Amino acid sequence: MNTLPVTAYHTSAISCLSCHLLCRRGKMVARMPGICPRCGARLHIRKKNSISRTWALILTAMMFYLPANILPITHLSQLGVVQSDTIISGVIYFFETGMWPIALIILIASIFIPLLKLIVLIYLLISVQRRSTWRPRERTRLYRITEVVGRWSMVDIYVVTILVALIKLGAVADIDAGPAALFFSAVVVITMLAAMSFDPRLIWDAQESHDE
Amino acid sequence: MMSEPGSMGPLPDDLPEPVVRSPINKISLVWIIPLLAAIIGGWLAYRSVTEKGPAITIAFESAEGLEAGQTKIKYKEVELGKVVKILLSSDRDHVLVKAELDKQAEGLLSEKTRFWVVRARVGATEVKGLSTLFSGVYIAMDPGPPGPPVDHFKGLNTPPIVTSGIPGRHFILVAERRSSLDIGSPVYYRQIKAGEVVAYDLAPDGQTIRFNIFVRAPYDQNVFENTQFWNVSGFDFSLSARGIQLKTETLSTLLMGGIAFSLPEDSPSGNRAEEETVFTLFENVEASRVKHYAFKTRWLIYFNGSVRGLAPGAPVEFRGIPIGEVVDIKLVFDEETVAFDIPVLIEVEPERVLSGQSLTGIEDLKPIMDQLVANGLRARLETGNLLTGQKLIEFDIHPDAPPDNIVWEDPYPRLPTLPGRVEAITSQIVGIINKLERLPIEQIAADLQATVQNTKKLSGSPALPRALDQLNDVLDNLQRFVDSLTSDVTPEILKTLQQVQNSLTSARSILDSDADLQFTIKTAMDEVTKSARSLRVLTEYLEHHPEAFIFGKGEK
Numbered sequence: 001m002n003t004l005p006v007t008a009y010h011t012s013a014i015s016c017l018s019c020h021l022l023c024r025r026g027k028m029v030a031r032m033p034g035i036c037p038r039c040g041a042r043l044h045i046r047k048k049n050s051i052s053r054t055w056a057l058i059l060t061a062m063m064f065y066l067p068a069n070i071l072p073i074t075h076l077s078q079l080g081v082v083q084s085d086t087i088i089s090g091v092i093y094f095f096e097t098g099m100w101p102i103a104l105i106i107l108i109a110s111i112f113i114p115l116l117k118l119i120v121l122i123y124l125l126i127s128v129q130r131r132s133t134w135r136p137r138e139r140t141r142l143y144r145i146t147e148v149v150g151r152w153s154m155v156d157i158y159v160v161t162i163l164v165a166l167i168k169l170g171a172v173a174d175i176d177a178g179p180a181a182l183f184f185s186a187v188v189v190i191t192m193l194a195a196m197s198f199d200p201r202l203i204w205d206a207q208e209s210h211d212e
Numbered sequence: 213m214m215s216e217p218g219s220m221g222p223l224p225d226d227l228p229e230p231v232v233r234s235p236i237n238k239i240s241l242v243w244i245i246p247l248l249a250a251i252i253g254g255w256l257a258y259r260s261v262t263e264k265g266p267a268i269t270i271a272f273e274s275a276e277g278l279e280a281g282q283t284k285i286k287y288k289e290v291e292l293g294k295v296v297k298i299l300l301s302s303d304r305d306h307v308l309v310k311a312e313l314d315k316q317a318e319g320l321l322s323e324k325t326r327f328w329v330v331r332a333r334v335g336a337t338e339v340k341g342l343s344t345l346f347s348g349v350y351i352a353m354d355p356g357p358p359g360p361p362v363d364h365f366k367g368l369n370t371p372p373i374v375t376s377g378i379p380g381r382h383f384i385l386v387a388e389r390r391s392s393l394d395i396g397s398p399v400y401y402r403q404i405k406a407g408e409v410v411a412y413d414l415a416p417d418g419q420t421i422r423f424n425i426f427v428r429a430p431y432d433q434n435v436f437e438n439t440q441f442w443n444v445s446g447f448d449f450s451l452s453a454r455g456i457q458l459k460t461e462t463l464s465t466l467l468m469g470g471i472a473f474s475l476p477e478d479s480p481s482g483n484r485a486e487e488e489t490v491f492t493l494f495e496n497v498e499a500s501r502v503k504h505y506a507f508k509t510r511w512l513i514y515f516n517g518s519v520r521g522l523a524p525g526a527p528v529e530f531r532g533i534p535i536g537e538v539v540d541i542k543l544v545f546d547e548e549t550v551a552f553d554i555p556v557l558i559e560v561e562p563e564r565v566l567s568g569q570s571l572t573g574i575e576d577l578k579p580i581m582d583q584l585v586a587n588g589l590r591a592r593l594e595t596g597n598l599l600t601g602q603k604l605i606e607f608d609i610h611p612d613a614p615p616d617n618i619v620w621e622d623p624y625p626r627l628p629t630l631p632g633r634v635e636a637i638t639s640q641i642v643g644i645i646n647k648l649e650r651l652p653i654e655q656i657a658a659d660l661q662a663t664v665q666n667t668k669k670l671s672g673s674p675a676l677p678r679a680l681d682q683l684n685d686v687l688d689n690l691q692r693f694v695d696s697l698t699s700d701v702t703p704e705i706l707k708t709l710q711q712v713q714n715s716l717t718s719a720r721s722i723l724d725s726d727a728d729l730q731f732t733i734k735t736a737m738d739e740v741t742k743s744a745r746s747l748r749v750l751t752e753y754l755e756h757h758p759e760a761f762i763f764g765k766g767e768k
Contacts, residue, residue: 053242060249067256083282190245197242 014043047199051125057194058121064187065114072178074160077171086180087111087156110156110184113149117191120146121198131206139203147195153188157181265293265313270327270351272367275307277331277349285311285327287353292317295351309367311351321363324356328368340371370395372410379429380407383485385441385471386420387493392469393443399425400444400472406431409471423493425471434473435489437482440501441473442494455597476501507563509574510539512624513556513591513605517631521603522593528558530607536560538605557624558605574625581618585628588613593632 014025014034018041025034025045034043047053072084085093087110094103120142127139160181167175272278275298285293293313301308313321330352333340344350354372390412399407407427415422427435451457471493475481485491494500519541528536540557562577581589588610596604616628631639670676722729754761 049242056242056246059246063246063249063253067253 014045016041016043044199046201046205047197050197050199050202051129053197054121054125054194057190057197058118058125061114061187061190061194062118064183064190065118068180068183068187069111071180071183073156073180073184074163074178075176077174077176084178086178087184106156106159109152113153114187114191117146117150117153117195121191121194124198124203128202128206133206136203136206140200143195143198143200143203147192150188150192150195153191154185157185157188263315265315265317266321266361266363267296267310267312268293268321268363268365270309270311270365270367271301271306272309272329273306273369275309277329278307278309278351279348282348283309283350285313285317285351285353286330287317287320287355292320292353309351317353318361319358320353320355321361322356322359323362324359325362325365326354326356326368326372327351327365328371330371333371378426380427381429381432381435381485381487382410382424382426383435384488384490385423385425385493386415386490387423387443387495388420389495390421391443391495393423393471394469397469397471399427400470401427401431401434402474403472404431406434406473423471433484435485436475437485437489438475438479439473439485439491440476440494441471441491442497442500444470444472444496451600451602455599472497508536508559508561509577510624511558511560512626513558513629514626515554515556515593515629517593519554519556519593519603521595521601522556522605523602526602526604527596528560528605528607530565532606533564535562535564535607556605578620581625584609585616585618587611589627590616590630591627592630595632 012025013022015022016036016039019036019039021036021038023037023043035041036043069087072086073090074085076083076085087106091103091107091111094100094106124139124143127134160175160177163175164177167173277283278295278298280295280298283295284291285295291314293311295309295311297310299308299310300306328351329349330344331349332342332345351367352371393409393412395409395411397409398405399409407425409423410426411424413422413424414420522538522541524538524540526538527534528538536559538556539559542555542557544553544555545551546553566580589607590610590613591605591607593603594606596602610630613628613630618628619626630636724730753765757765
């Protein structure tokens with residue numbers, strides 16, 4: 001890039017992340033955050049503590065990811081036979097019974113996406129901290145995909161909640177949510193929060209400082 | 213307190229810049245979140261480690277109905293663990309079920325702990341485990357007495373009848389046959405169900421069956437060292453010299469078999485039997501009473517006639533009271549005498565008669581038996597049951613029997629016999645019939661008939677009255693003749709007789725053995741005999757050699 005792009009940061013201005021109003025930074029300091037005069041959203045030069053927050057949330061999500069996959073997510077009791085399924089055993093069950101599209105959806109939504117989100121966020125954080133200038137565009141796109149796709153991991157939780165609500169036939173058949181459901185939804189929510197707390201503008205900051 | 217943007221005019225140039233602190237240097241409160249997560253995770257991990265009970269391996273014959281991750285292990289219907297893995301043993305003989313138990317099961321495992329699979333079972337007398345039809349099978353556990361922990365177990369094929377914690381005692385019964393007894397067959401004491409058969413197995417020598425029975429408290433207090441156990445299985449149908457017998461204990465023993473026990477009658481109870489005491493299981497109540505007499509003597513009896521109807525087990529009685537039984541009957545061919553012998557081996561329990569004496573061997577009985585046989589003790593074959601023809605051996609004292617004695621020989625002494633009562637009568641009747649058969653009855657009848665006919669002819673002829681008249685005349689004449697004889701002839705006869713006597717006296721003096729005349733006559737007669745013999749020799753010689761008449765007797 002030959003010409004230096006004009007950013008709000010360099011022109012002592014600040015842009016609102018909600019309504020994208022560009023306003024003067026003025027007397028705003030880190031301790032006294034300003035509020036967007038148009039929409040009332042809080043204004044940040046860069047998201048506050050973005051990297052450390054994201055790291056903290058990612059670590060939390062990683063910790064919850066283990067019990068979410070090890071512990072059973074559903075307890076199905078059918079005529080007294082209690083069958084406890086983890087996410088993986090459910091996927092295997094669907095594969096074995098020939099319902100591989102459902103199996104694929106659960107596999108992707110519940111196992112791959114949270115895992116990929118964690119990996120992507122960790123990569124982005126490391127690349128930002130190392131002030132990498134490598135392909136900032138693609139990395140930004142990666143971030144956007146991560147943010148958009150993250151909510152779909154909740155599909156599994158929705159399925160479980162619907163099943164728990166629907167199948168209440170007493171001794172004949174009953175489904176209960178297992179402890180993994182709680183951990184799994186925690187993983188999904190925390191990774192979403194992590195993605196939100198990450199500030200993609202940091203990707204480009206490195207670019208600018210490098211170009212200077 | 214912000215004013216309108218731009219209202220204050222452009223910024224003066226000499227305004228200081230705020231110090232911007234790097235946010236990374238500050239430890240944010242956000243780190244509390246991963247800390248909390250770590251605490252939660254750590255607590256979960258700690259709990260799973262500390263609550264994890266022992267991992268055990270149970271070997272089963274088959275894994276029917278068992279599922280890894282599904283099948284539970286229960287004790288008193290409380291879930292204590294779960295099957296984790298099912299695999300074949302290395303020798304492929306059985307399946308190894310690996311299970312993880314809860315922490316609370318830790319103290320329950322010992323060498324005596326038993327595991328078995330609870331399935332729906334329909335037995336002859338009960339239906340069990342129906343709930344498993346819906347819930348699937350599970351592995352039940354009986355902890356048994358506490359002991360050092362082990363982690364390898366052998367699963368039972370069938371549920372144990374008695375689980376630990378039920379008061380009572382185990383005993384071992386030894387029998388020759390299993391009969392219809394099975395695991396779970398009831399044990400009765402005075403027709404009250406007091407326990408069950410827990411297990412049965414072939415004894416190590418392969419000759420007997422060992423039943424393990426469990427007698428519940430308080431009935432186990434009635435098992436003494438001299439208690440007798442007998443089989444009450446099914447119904448007992450026996451056809452013996454005593455007639456037909458049909459017996460059953462209860463209806464369920466018809467299907468399941470059963471065992472009863474009690475003290476032998478009139479015998480005092482001994483010490484209480486210890487756990488695992490070994491008893492003999494008798495085939496029936498009679499057998500249990502019979503075998504009460506430990507001391508037995510064996511004797512041989514030889515019968516001449518047929519022993520049809522006598523079988524091993526037939527009773528041996530003394531005046532109708534059983535004293536033993538027949539052990540063996542043989543047919544022996546003696547090549548020397550070319551005759552058949554039927555030795556019958558009997559077993560007699562002398563203690564039935566000679567109670568209160570300590571007998572050790574058959575020798576102790578020798579003086580008594582010799583005396584008894586001298587007094588007329590004899591064995592005989594008797595018919596016990598006229599309907600079936602079963603025979604038995606009866607002993608009795610026959611003082612008028614021909615003298616006989618015991619042959620004390622190896623291996624068994626031989627007792628004298630008498631022909632049986634029926635046998636004796638039969639043989640006499642046969643003798644009479646044989647004699648009758650030998651009479652020429654037809655000849656006699658024919659003669660008799662001819663005589664009768666002649667008589668008839670005679671009596672019918674007109675000559676008879678005339679003959680009778682003549683006979684009358686003749687008799688008259690005879691009467692007269694006899695009268696004259698008496699008066700005239702008798703004195704003459706007397707005189708003659710006197711003379712005859714005289715002549716005989718003189719004749720005797722001549723003919724006496726030491727008289728001269730007789731000697732002379734004897735020598736003369738000898739001479740005559742000799743001459744006659746030489747004459748015969750001469751004539752014979754001449755007959756063969758007529759030429760000797762001319763040439764004389766040759767040199768040779």
